[in-house]
Amino acid sequence: MTATVITGLAPILVYFWPAPPKGQKKGPINVALQTPVDQLQDGDAVKFDAPRNPNSAFIMADGGGDNAPGELAFGGFVVKNQGKVNVFAINCSHLGCSVALAKAAPGHPEASFDCPCHGSRFRLDGSVLHGPAAYPLSHLSWKQGPNPSEIEVEGIVLGF
Amino acid sequence: MAIPHPRDIQVAVVDWLDERYPFTKAVDEALYQRVPNFANAFYYCFGGMVFILIVFQLLTGVLLAMYYIPDATGNPAPAYNSVLFIQNDVYLGWLIRGVHFWSANLLIIMVLLHMARVYWTGSYRAPRELNWIVGVLMLLIVLFLSLTGYLLPWDTKAYFATEVTIKIAGSAPPAWLGAAIREVLQGGPVVGPPTLQRFFTLHVFVLPAVIVLLMYVHFRFIRAHGISEPL
Secondary structure, X not given: OHHHHHHHHHHHHHHHOOOOOOOOEEEEEEEEOOOOHHHOOOOOEEEEEOOEOOEEEEEEOOOOOOOOOOOEEOEEEXXXXXXXXXXXXXXXXXXXXXXXXXXXXXXXXXXXXXXXXXXXXXXXXXXXXXXXXXXXXXXXXXXXXXXXXXXXXXXXXXXX | OOOOOHHHHHHHHHHHHHHHOOHHHHHHHHHOOOOXXXXXXXXXXXXXXXXXXXXXXXXXXXXXXXXXXXXXOOOOOHHHHHHHXXXXXXXXXXXXXXXXXXXXXXXXXXXXXXXXXHHHOOOOOOOOHHHHHHHHHHHHHHHHHHHHHHHOOOOHHHHHHHHHHHHHHOOOOOHHHHHHHHHHHHOOOOOOHHHHHHHHHHHHHHHHHHHHHHHHHHHHHHHHHOOOOOO
């Protein structure tokens, strides 16, 4: 009886587990930047989106809260801060909204990535400046592409 | 030969049927029930209103399914375009979709009112506990129908609402279990075409069948117990 139930149910449960679509594969994704990395001013950031054709996403290298290593992001920032270049996933570590760069201005003394949803703020090095986010922005693994305006970001072609 | 009176033909057909199965008796038993006076209050109608709204949902849902395309590939996706087509081009499409939409909203309200009435009149007490349990199951199915139906227009609101709900479902501990639930609900690493396919299947094939079955059980229980007397 038990064996019958198990042999009957197991294939159904296995069937529910999603198979990756044909054409889905992980690997570096070539991204063209509006501002080449070597022309980025200190304290400046350039936003980029995951390519739509083929439909792709980036894979977070680290992260806490809503983000986690292996989670997907559909955009990111290349940011130059004190001479160091970092690439962050666009998602706030609180609940995943897209953050945006807000430059230093009157009433906003420090440049930061601000989240429009619940007001979290992150310093340009990714660390938390203001809650409710409790974890820093997630890094994306990347390397310089064949020319300065291109980078290769670790990601996945979704296959649909 | 005399031409038979229509009434005689009717009687002959019914007699022929009744000799094979007691249809008349079954219909009489189903229809001719005395309703006690205390059950004439308006708040005893909420359950019936839920029933009528679910019938509306089944009818308008079948009509919508004739034009809806459960395909989320591309931008704009056929799913979204087909909803626009229903809304703007199909004759009275706006009406059928409107009835489906508003009945779904009213359904939740009426289900909760019905549940509140059952609570206040104490109708959940022995020997009717099983019917309360069946009712709670149907409440969950109605909520799950709302959840799966919300994704089907495949617009921004639908997409991100589902993103949030799947995220909530995926936060179940321990972490590997939550991740597995999320993967199975999404049908992949992100909310995408496979998610729409899964939600569509649940919304159209699985959940309506289950809720119709449970409604039958619910009504048989009511007939078996009779309407509960007021406290």
